[in-house]
Amino acid sequence: MGLSLQKNEAARQGIDSPYLLTPGPLTTALSVKQAMLKDWGSWDSDFRAMTATLRRGLLDLLEDADGAYDCVPIQGSGTFAVEAMMASFVPRDGKVLVLVNGAYGKRIAETLVYLGREHVVIDKGDYLPPRGPEVAEALAADPAITHVVVVHCETSSGILNPIEEISEAVYAAGRTLLLDSMSAFGALPILPRHVRFEALASSANKCIEGVPGFGFVIARKTGIEAAKGNSHSLSLDVYAQWAAMEKTGQWRFTPPTHVVAAFLEALRLHREEGGCPGRLARYTENRDVMVAGMRALGFETLLKDRWLSPIIVTFFDPADPKFEFARFYDRMKAKGFIIYPGKLTIVDSFRVGCIGRMDADVMRRVTGAAGETLAEMGVASAEPPEKAMIERAKLTA
Ligand SMILES: Cc1ncc(COP(=O)(O)O)c(C=O)c1O
Numbered sequence: 211m212g213l214s215l216q217k218n219e220a221a222r223q224g225i226d227s228p229y230l231l232t233p234g235p236l237t238t239a240l241s242v243k244q245a246m247l248k249d250w251g252s253w254d255s256d257f258r259a260m261t262a263t264l265r266r267g268l269l270d271l272l273e274d275a276d277g278a279y280d281c282v283p284i285q286g287s288g289t290f291a292v293e294a295m296m297a298s299f300v301p302r303d304g305k306v307l308v309l310v311n312g313a314y315g316k317r318i319a320e321t322l323v324y325l326g327r328e329h330v331v332i333d334k335g336d337y338l339p340p341r342g343p344e345v346a347e348a349l350a351a352d353p354a355i356t357h358v359v360v361v362h363c364e365t366s367s368g369i370l371n372p373i374e375e376i377s378e379a380v381y382a383a384g385r386t387l388l389l390d391s392m393s394a395f396g397a398l399p400i401l402p403r404h405v406r407f408e409a410l411a412s413s414a415n416k417c418i419e420g421v422p423g424f425g426f427v428i429a430r431k432t433g434i435e436a437a438k439g440n441s442h443s444l445s446l447d448v449y450a451q452w453a454a455m456e457k458t459g460q461w462r463f464t465p466p467t468h469v470v471a472a473f474l475e476a477l478r479l480h481r482e483e484g485g486c487p488g489r490l491a492r493y494t495e496n497r498d499v500m501v502a503g504m505r506a507l508g509f510e511t512l513l514k515d516r517w518l519s520p521i522i523v524t525f526f527d528p529a530d531p532k533f534e535f536a537r538f539y540d541r542m543k544a545k546g547f548i549i550y551p552g553k554l555t556i557v558d559s560f561r562v563g564c565i566g567r568m569d570a571d572v573m574r575r576v577t578g579a580a581g582e583t584l585a586e587m588g589v590a591s592a593e594p595p596e597k598a599m600i601e602r603a604k605l606t607a
Contacts, residue, residue, distance in 0.1 A: 234566075281427070306355070308360075310340075319331050389411070500564060512602060527552075527557075533592075
C-alpha cells in the first residue's frame with residue numbers, strides 16, 4: 211500500500227492527524243497504531259518473548275556476525291537512553307571528550323555535569339562538523355581522556371557528522387567511542403565492521419518508526435559486563451537492566467508494553483522495506499524531492515548538499531518582512547503538515563523532517579503547501595537575508 215493511501219485508510223477509520231515533518235515522534239503506520247490495541251502482562255511469557263524479539267531485531271541491523279554486541283532497552287525517552295549510556299560506560303574516574311555542534315551535543319555535556327563525570331568539550335557552534343584531525347589533536351594533548359562521544363546526526367541542524375573519521379581518530383589514540391545515534395540508527399548505516407564503536411543510543415520513535423516510550427543502548431557485551439557498578443542511577447543502569455533481562459527475560463520495572471507491541475510491528479515493516487538500506491533510500495528520496503521543491507520556491511538550506519542528512523533539513527527564514535514563522539507554521543498545519551522551528555542562534559530558520567511513514571508523494575504535497583502558504587502571506591520570494599548566506603559560506607568543504 212502506498213504511504214499516502216495508508217493515510218487515507220487511517221482517515222476513514224477516524225484517525226486523521228497531520229503529517230509530522232518532525233524528527234520523532236513522527237508519523238507512524240496505521241498497523242503500528244493498531245498493534246497497541248491489545249493489553250499484555252509484563253511477566254507473561256508472551257511478553258518476554260516479545261522483548262527477546264525486539265532485542266534480536268535491533269541487533270540484526272548491525273549485521274554483527276561475531277555476536278559481539280547486545281541490545282538493552284531502557285524505559286523513557288531517548289535522553290534517558292543517552293544518560294544511561296554515559297552513566298554506565300564512563301567509569302566514575304573516566305574523562306570524556308564531548309564533540310558539540312548543536313543542542314544534542316550540548317545536552318550530553320550537561321548530562322555529564324549531572325553525572326559528575328570529568329569532561330572537556332570541543333564546541334563547533336551551531337552546526338560546523340567536528341573533524342578527525344582535531345579529535346586526534348585533542349586526544350594527543352590530554353592523555354587523561356578515556357572516552358569520546360559524538361552525535362551521529364545532529365538533529366538540531368540536520369548535519370550528518372563524519373563519525374567514520376572520528377572513530378578512526380579515537381581508536382588510533384587507543385580511546386573508546388560512544389555515539390548518540392538517536393535520529394540516525396535504523397536508516398543510516400552503522401555497521402561495526404565499518405565503524406568501530408563501544409556503544410550507541412537510539413529510541414523507538416525515530417527511524418524504526420515506532421511510538422515514543424523507550425530508548426535502547428546497543429553495546430559490546432564486554433563493555434556491558436565492564437559497566438557493572440559504574441552507574442549512579444538505579445533505573446538508568448545499563449548493566450543491571452541487561453543482567454536482569456539475560457536472567458529473567460523481563461524488564462526490571464514496568465515496561466511500556468503497548469509501545470513494545472507497536473515497535474515489533476514497526477520492525478516488521480522495516481524488514482519488509484528492505485531494512486536500513488530500504489529505509490535510507492526512501493528517506494533520501496523524501497529529502498531530495500522536498501529540498502528541490504523548497505529550493506524552487508527560493509528557500510535556501512543551511513547546509514550544502516555534502517552535509518545534508520536524509521533525516522531533517524534546516525532552511526533559512528525568507529528575508530521578506532511579510533514572512534513570519536508562526537503564521538507560516540499555522541497555515542502549514544491547517545494544510546495537514548506540522549513542521550519544526552529552527553535551532554540556529556545566529557539566523558532565523560526552520561526545519562522540515564524527512565523521516566516517518568511518508569513518501570515522495572507526500573513531500574511534493576509539503577512543498578506545494580509551502581508555495582501556497584507563501585502566496586497567502588504575500589511573500590514574493592523565499593530568498594534568505596544576506597547574513598544567512600554569509601553564515602552558510604563558513605562550511606566550505
Ligand atoms: C540526536 C538526538 N539526541 C537526543 C535526542 C533526545 O531524545 P528525546 O527527546 O526522545 O529525549 C534527540 C531527539 O530528537 C536527538 O535527535
